[in-house]
Amino acid sequence: MTMKKTLTMVSAAVLSIAVTSAASADSLTVVSWGGAYTKSQVEAYHKPWTAKTGANVVSEDYNGGIAEIKAQVEAGNVTWDVVDVELSDAIRACDEGLAEEIDSAMLPAAPDGTPATEDFIDGALTDCAVGSIVWSTIYAYDSSKMSNGPKTIADFFDTSGFPGKRGMRKSPKANLEMALAADGVAPGDIYDVLSTPEGVDRAFAKLDTIKDDVVWWEAGAQPPQLLADGEVSMTTAYNGRIFNAVASEDKPFEIVWDAQIYDLDLFIIPKGAKNKELAMDFIAFATDTKRLADQASWISYGPTRKSSSPLVGSFHNKPDLAMGPQMPTAPSNFKTAIQNDFEWWADNQDEMNERFNAWLAN
Amino acid sequence: MSDTRLLAADGTPLKRKLAQSLFRTKLRTFGLVCPLLALIISAFVIPIVFMLSASVYDDRYASLMPKSTIAVSEWDGESPVTEDMAAAMVADLIIAKEQKTIGRVANRVNREFSGATSLFKSTARSAKKFEPPYLEALENKDKKWQNIEMWQAIKVASKTYTLGYVANALDMRVKATGGFEPQDELRQIHITLFMRTIEISFIVTVACLLLGYPVAYLMANLPLRTSNLLLILVLMPFWTSLLVRTTAWIAMLQGQGVMNDLFVVFGLATDDDRFSLIYNKTGTLIAMTHIMLPFMIMPLYSVMKTISPAYVRAAKSMGATNWTAFWRVYFPQSIPGIGAGSLLVFILAIGYYITPALVGGQDGQMISNIIDFHMRRSLNWNLAAALGLVLLVFVLFFFWIYDRVVGIDNMKLG
Numbered sequence: 001m002t003m004k005k006t007l008t009m010v011s012a013a014v015l016s017i018a019v020t021s022a023a024s025a026d027s028l029t030v031v032s033w034g035g036a037y038t039k040s041q042v043e044a045y046h047k048p049w050t051a052k053t054g055a056n057v058v059s060e061d062y063n064g065g066i067a068e069i070k071a072q073v074e075a076g077n078v079t080w081d082v083v084d085v086e087l088s089d090a091i092r093a094c095d096e097g098l099a100e101e102i103d104s105a106m107l108p109a110a111p112d113g114t115p116a117t118e119d120f121i122d123g124a125l126t127d128c129a130v131g132s133i134v135w136s137t138i139y140a141y142d143s144s145k146m147s148n149g150p151k152t153i154a155d156f157f158d159t160s161g162f163p164g165k166r167g168m169r170k171s172p173k174a175n176l177e178m179a180l181a182a183d184g185v186a187p188g189d190i191y192d193v194l195s196t197p198e199g200v201d202r203a204f205a206k207l208d209t210i211k212d213d214v215v216w217w218e219a220g221a222q223p224p225q226l227l228a229d230g231e232v233s234m235t236t237a238y239n240g241r242i243f244n245a246v247a248s249e250d251k252p253f254e255i256v257w258d259a260q261i262y263d264l265d266l267f268i269i270p271k272g273a274k275n276k277e278l279a280m281d282f283i284a285f286a287t288d289t290k291r292l293a294d295q296a297s298w299i300s301y302g303p304t305r306k307s308s309s310p311l312v313g314s315f316h317n318k319p320d321l322a323m324g325p326q327m328p329t330a331p332s333n334f335k336t337a338i339q340n341d342f343e344w345w346a347d348n349q350d351e352m353n354e355r356f357n358a359w360l361a362n
Numbered sequence: 363m364s365d366t367r368l369l370a371a372d373g374t375p376l377k378r379k380l381a382q383s384l385f386r387t388k389l390r391t392f393g394l395v396c397p398l399l400a401l402i403i404s405a406f407v408i409p410i411v412f413m414l415s416a417s418v419y420d421d422r423y424a425s426l427m428p429k430s431t432i433a434v435s436e437w438d439g440e441s442p443v444t445e446d447m448a449a450a451m452v453a454d455l456i457i458a459k460e461q462k463t464i465g466r467v468a469n470r471v472n473r474e475f476s477g478a479t480s481l482f483k484s485t486a487r488s489a490k491k492f493e494p495p496y497l498e499a500l501e502n503k504d505k506k507w508q509n510i511e512m513w514q515a516i517k518v519a520s521k522t523y524t525l526g527y528v529a530n531a532l533d534m535r536v537k538a539t540g541g542f543e544p545q546d547e548l549r550q551i552h553i554t555l556f557m558r559t560i561e562i563s564f565i566v567t568v569a570c571l572l573l574g575y576p577v578a579y580l581m582a583n584l585p586l587r588t589s590n591l592l593l594i595l596v597l598m599p600f601w602t603s604l605l606v607r608t609t610a611w612i613a614m615l616q617g618q619g620v621m622n623d624l625f626v627v628f629g630l631a632t633d634d635d636r637f638s639l640i641y642n643k644t645g646t647l648i649a650m651t652h653i654m655l656p657f658m659i660m661p662l663y664s665v666m667k668t669i670s671p672a673y674v675r676a677a678k679s680m681g682a683t684n685w686t687a688f689w690r691v692y693f694p695q696s697i698p699g700i701g702a703g704s705l706l707v708f709i710l711a712i713g714y715y716i717t718p719a720l721v722g723g724q725d726g727q728m729i730s731n732i733i734d735f736h737m738r739r740s741l742n743w744n745l746a747a748a749l750g751l752v753l754l755v756f757v758l759f760f761f762w763i764y765d766r767v768v769g770i771d772n773m774k775l776g
Contacts, residue, residue: 065738065739066741067737067738067739067741068738070741092465092469092741094465095464095465095466095468095469095483096465096466096469096741097462097463097465097466165617211724214724215641215723216641216723216724229616229618230617230618231616231617231618343480346472346479346480347472347476347477347478347479347480348476348477349740350472350473350476350740350742351476351549353735353739353740354549354551355548355549357551357732357735358548358549358550358551358554359548360724360727361551361554361555361558361724361725361727362551362554
């Protein structure tokens with residue numbers, strides 16, 4: 001055994017102690033982001049799949065990133081069978097050899113016969129991953145505390161016009177894009193500008209203007225809580241979390257869709273997963289036309305299949321709350337939308353993370 | 363001459379008998395500590411040694427791109443890129459693409475040069491169609507291949523034994539031509555964080571000592587009933603989950619929290635201008651001091667318990683004031699407890715992680731939070747290992763200072 005191999009195995013084994021869980025033969029461990037989002041998956045995917053196959057689904061929560069998958073794969077003790085990841089992590093997991101390849105030919109066709117490869121939107125099918133939802137980073141405010149609320153992304157950065165603390169995700173992702181959009185860069189030019197050193201400086205300079213007023217969050221469940229506690233007057237958030245606080249808990253939150261950054265979540269299978277065949281079956285089932293449309297009745301994340309969109313109905317327990325207009329992709333929300341450029345982030349995340357951390361610490 | 367050696371009852375020399383019995387005792391002792399020793403070696407020493415070795419050892423590039431590793435090792439890092447280097451690169455890229463290891467190679471080089479990920483992946487996709495001269499083919503594919511910094515990054519990444527990660531942990535970087543240079547100023551962070559970690563640990567230690575000393579003194583000197591109650595009050599929070607305690611501080615200190623509400627009621631703050639007590643360094647200091655306090659009180663208490671009240675009484679009977687009796691007689695005897703408590707708190711604090719992560723905000727983060735970031739987020743385990751190595755050196759350094767100033771023999775844990 002080479003030193004390198006021993007090294008990674010030992011360190012991975014140490015890490016994986018923290019994330020190991022029991023997985024029995026006829027149960028599938030599906031890992032996702034927790035809270036309202038996991039609930040939507042349990043209702044739309046897990047329960048019907050269990051009813052159909054008889055196999056049990058164990059649902060686990062995590063906070064994103066592929067470190068746990070890396071630890072499990074390198075320790076040779078893979079306990080997760082299916083993981084819900086962001087697009088950039090799906091690409092990275094595939095690159096690093098941490099995910100099984102998934103043949104998109106095994107995915108069911110749309111009801112009208114369109115093959116899956118044409119039914120999914122761009123980017124939703126990769127070598128190792130199958131997309132399930134379109135989600136978005138937006139910002140939201142509490143309308144009961146602000147009668148004349150903010151309208152544009154520039155308002156988020158305007159602390160004199162709209163006083164109060166701001167919540168932001170502790171990561172350069174989405175924040176750099178929003179800063180540039182607030183500084184007047186057109187949605188289509190964001191990544192061109194970010195590709196120049198001056199553009200990055202410009203984004204950080206804009207973030208500097210509100211740095212002292214920012215409360216940083218890390219888990220998706222935090223921003224609605226920060227808003228509800230009155231800790232911040234506005235916060236960036238995942239759109240589904242805000243929607244859920246409004247729909248299920250009657251919170252007076254409003255979403256501002258200007259310069260929303262949309263992205264995909266995908267299912268991957270960690271390399272060497274114990275129930276690989278079962279996992280493939282689960283993914284094929286969960287990402288069929290009906291299931292994706294069903295999920296959209298539980299949370300406001302858009303389905304990745306074109307054939308699912310017409311089937312999206314209303315919120316599961318509120319027949320008069322139509323889900324269509326709540327989606328990031330609804331035309332009225334989509335005017336100034338920015339697509340997260342995973343390739344730009346793959347190239348620049350090391351440098352941007354370092355710079356963001358340094359900026360944050362100083 | 364008669365045998366003058368002492369003999370045991372069975373006639374063997376007493377010296378040998380003693381050695382035998384001592385050996386048996388040693389064997390038994392060793393047998394008893396054996397399980398613990400095995401556990402420590404297998405679960406502590408070996409993983410740490412392997413993890414630390416990752417800070418100077420990284421064969422990802424060299425093992426996956428062997429030809430180009432040899433080619434760039436013969437290059438001085440300054441002169442124009444040769445056709446040999448380009449040909450070796452193309453040959454390796456084709457193999458890496460076939461074996462699906464290209465992503466790992468690309469991400470490795472990207473640590474040294476932003477943009478390498480897409481460059482390597484897109485070039486590898488078309489590398490099979492390249493024809494000599496390969497240097498031209500590469501440069502036609504993407505003009506980034508003309509950038510000598512790209513090739514310098516490859517040279518740096520191809521080193522199996524490298525000081526690059528340790529240098530990075532100290533805000534430096536290795537140059538392709540050898541030697542070190544300071545990291546880009548906007549990306550410098552680690553020295554600041556190391557300094558802040560030491561500062562926070564020091565303040566927490568001093569705060570724990572100031573708060574804990576009177577408590578320990580009372581516990582050691584009050585009647586048993588009262589001191590037992592105090593002991594329970596100290597231990598109760600200690601038995602409570604760390605997360606619960608930290609979250610409780612969030613509820614206490616946040617903008618709309620208990621403390622701020624009280625300040626508003628008493629007119630110390632106005633309703634729209636409340637104090638920022640959490641999600642910053644203040645929050646880290648308050649929560650960590652609370653969490654570390656038992657680690658200071660317990661060693662102090664156990665030492666103070668053994669100080670006989672007779673000494674202070676004797677001092678007073680000879681005319682010493684209360685203060686003199688305390689300062690000249692009692693305090694010096696409690697120093698071993700102060701040493702043990704301070705060292706314990708300081709070393710625990712220097713590697714502290716959960717509390718700063720939850721309540722630290724942006725200026726209350728410590729070095730362990732960045733190590734966690736590289737373990738879980740950026741997956742740069744080598745850099746995480748290098749940061750850990752530097753932290754370990756810091757701790758050993760402080761241990762050495764402590765030994766020189768106070769003396770390790772003067773420490774008493776109870």
